[in-house]
Structures are given as C-alpha cells and as structure tokens.
Amino acid sequence: MARRLVVIGAPSSAGSYAAGQESAPRVLRERGLIGQLAAAGRDVVDDGDGPHQVWRPDRDRPRAQHLGDVIVSVEAVTRQVGAAIDAGCDALVIGGNCTIALGALSALSARFAEPGLLYIDRHFDLNTPSTTSDGALDWMGLAHALAVPGAIPELLSALARIPLLTSERLHLLGVDPDATTEGERRARADLHLVWRTGDELAQHPVSETQRALARLAPGPIVVHLDVDVLDFTDAPLAEDTGGRNSGPSLDAVAEALETACHDPSVRVLTVGELNPTRSAGEPEVLDRFIRVLARAFAAA
Numbered sequence: 001m002a003r004r005l006v007v008i009g010a011p012s013s014a015g016s017y018a019a020g021q022e023s024a025p026r027v028l029r030e031r032g033l034i035g036q037l038a039a040a041g042r043d044v045v046d047d048g049d050g051p052h053q054v055w056r057p058d059r060d061r062p063r064a065q066h067l068g069d070v071i072v073s074v075e076a077v078t079r080q081v082g083a084a085i086d087a088g089c090d091a092l093v094i095g096g097n098c099t100i101a102l103g104a105l106s107a108l109s110a111r112f113a114e115p116g117l118l119y120i121d122r123h124f125d126l127n128t129p130s131t132t133s134d135g136a137l138d139w140m141g142l143a144h145a146l147a148v149p150g151a152i153p154e155l156l157s158a159l160a161r162i163p164l165l166t167s168e169r170l171h172l173l174g175v176d177p178d179a180t181t182e183g184e185r186r187a188r189a190d191l192h193l194v195w196r197t198g199d200e201l202a203q204h205p206v207s208e209t210q211r212a213l214a215r216l217a218p219g220p221i222v223v224h225l226d227v228d229v230l231d232f233t234d235a236p237l238a239e240d241t242g243g244r245n246s247g248p249s250l251d252a253v254a255e256a257l258e259t260a261c262h263d264p265s266v267r268v269l270t271v272g273e274l275n276p277t278r279s280a281g282e283p284e285v286l287d288r289f290i291r292v293l294a295r296a297f298a299a300a
C-alpha cells in the first residue's frame with residue numbers, strides 16, 4: 001500500500017530573479033491539487049506552507065540576494081520534510097525556487113546514511129557568488145549541496161552535512177550543456193558529474209529515469225523537478241522562458257515522474273520555479289501539470 005503523502009508549500013521567491021514563484025503553492029491548491037492527489041488514490045495530508053517571501057532587489061548583498069531569507073525557507077522545508085519522513089510518509093514540496101531541494105535532501109541526510117538526488121533541471125545550478133553576477137541563489141543550489149569552492153559558509157552551515165552530497169549520489173537529467181557559466185563547466189568536470197541532456201530525457205524519459213534510479217539505489221531518493229526543463233512552448237510554467245522549442249514535453253516529463261514516484265526508494269518530490277503568471281494566457285497548463293502530479297503519485 002502506498003505511503004501517506006504530505007504536501008508542503010514553500011512560497012518563496014527570495015532566491016529567484018523576480019517575484020512570482022511564491023504564489024505557486026496557493027495557485028496549485030486553488031486549482032485542486034490536493035483533491036486530485038486524493039482522487040488518484042493517495043492518502044494525502046496538506047501540511048501547509050513555510051514562510052511567504054516575495055523577491056525584491058537586495059541591494060545590500062547583490063551577489064547573494066536574500067541569503068538570510070533563503071536559509072529560513074530551506075530550514076522550514078527541512079523541518080517539514082523531516083516530520084513527514086519521521087511519520088513514515090512521502091512528501092511533495094511545491095516551491096518556490098530550486099533551493100527547496102537542499103531542504104529536502106538535508107532532511108533525508110539527517111536520517112539516512114546515503115540519500116541520493118535525482119535533479120531534473122535545464123541547469124546545473126553549480127554557481128557561486130563569484131561565478132555569476134546574477135546573485136540569484138536558485139542558480140547556486142547544487143554548488144551548495146556539493147560544497148564547491150566559493151560556496152557561502154552560512155548556507156552550508158544550515159545543511160545537515162558538509163557536503164550534503166557527493167557526485168556519486170547525484171544524477172542530473174534534462175540539462176542544457178550550453179546554458180552554463182564557465183565556473184559551472186569547471187565544477188561539473190572537476191566533480192565528474194553524471195548528467196543527461198534535455199534531448200536525451202525527451203527521447204527516453206522512462207529508461208533515463210530507470211537508469212538514474214538504479215544508479216542511486218538503494219536510496220532514499222529526492223527527485224527535484226525544475227519546470228524550466230520543459231519545452232516552454234508546450235508547457236509555459238517556468239520563471240525562465242529560455243526553453244522555447246527545446247527540452248522535453250510535459251508528456252515526456254510525466255513519464256519520467258511516474259517512473260520515479262512509483263519507485264519505493266523515492267521519498268520526496270520537490271517542484272521548483274513554477275511561476276503561475278507565465279501561463280496567464282493559457283491557465284489550462286496548470287491543470288495539465290496537476291494531472292501529471294496526480295498520475296505520478298497515483299496509488300499502484
């Protein structure tokens with residue numbers, strides 16, 4: 001029998017490029033997320049939201065904007081996911097930005113020897129304040145999980161271990177190898193990361209996911225989905241609009257998520273960078289996305 005599923009909101013855009021992602025948990029709930037998960041046969045509990053944080057320019061720390069708020073948000077995710085795991089449940093975390101993956105992985109790392117992370121994202125998120133001038137911490141999450149040189153000590157200290165993750169316990173799907181900074185290309189080579197491109201994920205969503213799960217076995221595993229991996233023309237969900245006419249369709253990602261979430265070693269799915277204003281002209285895509293989540297978590 002499927003474990004109980006705890007839904008957690010992380011309504012923060014503090015680490016983002018602009019406001020918007022903080023409204024994703026509210027909008028998905030309003031469009032029926034909890035009811036559809038229940039209708040798919042899961043025993044669902046809504047654990048509510050962590051701190052509500054709306055991005056604005058951080059002129060005091062422009063290269064690591066809203067570091068303090070990001071840490072508060074990550075720690076809230078860590079607590080809520082930890083409580084769900086302690087209760088024997090699985091968790092679905094709706095962000096927010098991609099730093100939610102740090103919170104989920106930190107919760108598992110405090111409880112298990114070698115949790116793994118399946119990171120489905122168009123980006124490597126291996127930046128530090130010295131490799132990009134953007135100052136958005138959501139493009140720096142894996143750099144902090146892996147504690148690369150230049151990572152911010154305060155953020156590292158908020159995590160269960162330093163490093164939280166080794167290369168052996170990380171598998172990336174859907175990346176665009178060109179959507180990188182020089183610092184990221186250096187880090188991915190130094191760390192010998194295992195990664196597959198968006199084209200590979202689009203063509204073989206099930207087998208690529210199965211390969212990732214086998215590599216990360218026995219888990220437990222956090223699956224992180226940045227919706228920017230999607231072809232924006234097919235599914236305009238992401239803050240980042242750079243994925244027009246490239247990357248997997250929502251149907252392909254649905255197959256990947258279904259494969260992952262039906263594997264008992266997967267305990268947490270985190271969903272980041274969903275900006276509901278992107279789909280204002282075609283809000284039905286939000287309903288398609290909710291159906292994808294419900295299908296992924298459907299009781300077998």
Ligand SMILES: [Mn+2]
Binds near residue numbers: 121123226228229
């Ligand atoms: Mn991304």
